[in-house]
Amino acid sequence: MKSENEYFMYLRKSRADREAELHGEGETLSRHKKILLAFAQKNNLHVTQIYKEVVSGETISERPEIQNMLAEIEKGYCTGVIVIEVERLARGDTKDQGIIAETFKYSNTKIITPTKTYDPNNEFDEEYFEFGLFMSRREYKTINRRIQNGRIASAKEGKFLGSVAPYGYRKVKIKNDKGYTLEPDPNTADVVRMIFQWSKNGVLQGNGTYRHSGSSSIARKLDSMHIAPPKGDYWSRETIADILRNPVYMGKIRWSNKKTVRVIKNGTIKKVEIKNDNPIYVDGLHEPLITEPLFEAVQKQRSKNRKTPLQINASLKNPLSGFVYCGKCGHLMTRLGSNSHTPYDALICPNKYCDNISSPLYLVEEKLILFLNEWIKAYTLNWDLCEQDIFPVDEEIQLKKKALTTASQKLKDLRDQKNNVYTLLEKGIYTIDVFNERSRVLKEQICLMEKDIQFLNDDYKSTQTAQESKEIFLPSVKNIVSTYWSVKDIKIKNDMLRSILIKVVYHKNTPNKKGQRNNPAFTLDIYPKIPKAESLMS
Template sequence: MPYCLYLRKSRADAEAEARGEGETLARHEKTLLELSRRLHLEISEIYREIVSGETIAARPVMQRLLAEVGRGVWDGVLVMEVERLARGDTIDQGIVAQTFKLSGTKIITPMKTYDPNNEYDEEYFEFGLFMSRREYKTINRRLQRGRIASVMEGKYNGSKPPYGYRRVKIENGRGYTLQPDEEQAPVVKLIFSLYAYGEKRADGGMDETGISKIASKLNSLGIPTAKGCVWTASSIQTMLRNPVYIGKVRWNARPVRKKIENGEMVKTRPRAKPEDWILKDGLHPALIDNKTWETVQRRLKENPSRPCPREYETQNPLAGLVVCGICGRKMVRRPQKGAAATLMCPAPACRNISCRLDCAEDRILLALRGWLSGYQLPYEAASRQTPQSEWKKQALAKMIRKQRELIKQQERIYEFFEKGVYTTPIFQERLKRNLEQLEYTEKTITQIQAEIQALKPERNKEILPKTDPVFARYEYGTPAEKNALLKSVLKKVIYTKAVRTHRNGAPDGFELILFPRLQKGHTDNG
């Protein structure tokens, strides 16, 4: 049987590349190919992993390799060192060791060949995985201590600077600090001034300005966020609470928390209480004076966000599931007096048109039933046909058509600007919207293409999600129960509606792209 190569870039490799030591994967590939020629091994495939994930769940290439090793596809795997295979917890290490042992697949490194059927090699391999995990924890503790020491010295540790600043290297020293951005800094001062003191009226008086009004004002002035998007109330509120603008640096404001969802470990970053922060004077200059800062904080306390009561029940069966096809935000439920609730994008300037929530819910269930019916074919027919692949190909074709339309639209925008039909502000606004949609469409195309590539028809019988109980229980469930049932079989749904329907017309007119949650053990992420 053939052999394969597994190449993975670690944090130490990235640091070595920064020192000019060359591209890691290329060097490792050359070394392992020379080893294979020396040992007269036939290399049929090379796996490259750029993601530096702590767990197997965060490494899709490793998942695919393990699935093939488990099926006995490979006689051996060439890798630079066993630590490249697993550096996660004992569960991940056990999965790797057990998979190679049961399939009898060898692990070949430049230093040693590990035969899982050899008792001593097995013991040495497991010891190597244990030591790699211990080394990982030691490195992680050292990094955390270094970050905290850096904060205590007033340095900025974030990878991205807050709005209003630029991240710069400290001269004649290690670490980074912040410098005011010439274009963004005045916007920060305007936001704090409007919220603290209000906006001046024509008669000389001052009108109080709320957070939503500030967001609308910035959008009307055509001022973009750091990412080139529109301003929202939540982004303004986050800025008003950030002490970086009075010359402080903080750490541990949003610590990483791990939890299990649907049998998988996921990482979240909840907001910590201010008393849990590490807050120190920074090396960077302040943009806001203390008087304005204290006025803003007092107003925020007087107008706190409405807390969710513990007895609050979810009213939206699609909560956290439907994603806007234009800006990528999660769609939300908007209740209406005397009318059906609608599904809408929360971004004020987003052009995605809302629809009735019950219509979107019905269409999702209909599409899910149609997708499932393809899997309920006889197994012999399923081995010849690939309903999931066909479904994804249709979704890919739609996104490619949308990409072509956006490219043609971009050409027309340039043409109208050259002819003088568009003024410079209109040209910039329309081009920015076009580029945002084009970027999102291209990312979706790449994701669907990867899922089509990974989908294997012979796995149809194994990857069928447990959708039958969903349909049996859905009709009688509460909105919260319906939401949990849908999330058990769907990862997300992309919603797009570009044309507004007439008042008495059909209440749909939108497009949905579903991403089913397949059973564990399949390498597909869609």
């Protein structure tokens, strides 16, 4: 419940702040936090929660901290939000600005800045606040346009704009000019040259012949030579492919090869990347590691071996996609389509160094549903026998909520009493001895009350969870298990399973003997989406 003196603090960087930090002006959020805490202390504003936005996002959907704060404001948990300036709250489109304004207005939550306090139910403050958001949006667009124009100009000059240098290069500041370029890294440049030579000519064998090598073969060769990859423990096919198709190695700068556009899907605006038909492609200021003819020869060689890509609208083939993990190396398990050797789809670990043994995909699917069904039966039986003891009624939840609210108010009263002790000491009503004794007693009482509130809060949340498990989770799992095999669409099956499962961990140490394909010689550790997810050992 809302108290008369409980405030949130919201911290977020602007683009100008990031630029200032690069020029040595210090960490912005720490500086703002110090200013706002001093302001709160001076004005007797009790800050109960600080929301620190560490990610850069234009919209509310891209900023998790403001989402959390708005959710708490809607519940009426604070009197106001302290922020360095109103523009920090929203610089998104008018929809986001409307959400911000309405949340503060209908929850009667004030916005406090060091220069002005905005009352959302004051007509003039409301107009002033909305105008501030509007001007903030215009300023954001202007700054963003200026930054993009600067990047385009730098790219056309052949400068390197990426935050991390490509493997084989080091990012260096251009002397007597703004921006960065690349210089060959003496430790890795020769590795890049070797990768291109292997891709074009093949790898030299012991008998003096060259064997054609694809990305996977080159990755294994580098691992065998104990050459460290750009990241991770092993080279991957994708890393090799990224190197082989990057024109930076022949001295080119390619910028804006892809562009981000917004699309509406199911009523929600989402960002998607699409190919840019007119990217910037110019000679770079940096030294090339390979010749242009070699680069073009490798592209021609790769195009001959390239498989037909999966169409964008191709249907999902794996109902277990995205949540089954290897129990040995932790990689997501993937589907291997049927072939002449295995006339069925298989579930495999993609890590070429992992010895977790594959199984028929249909067998893993069948066992997963079977164990979910058995688990639900066991839970249902347990709940039917002990329902009155396990599941709370609404009255119990309300009673625990009321107890938590009462305890929170008592804690506030104790803190107010502690503040009054200082006032009574300053006025001479309390002696030092009385002050020390009253402070000690109040400190002990506050400590005990905080522990009580923690216990009550945990108990209240646990009670809510138990009720939600009975009313929402159990029926959902029952419905999915009972209807699963009647569903033909693989994507729908996958969505059904992912709605009730956090993950499934797959283990298999021994291959099946001939003629025993349908023997499930593997184990599955199943983690359902319940608050304290237990593992179901199969």
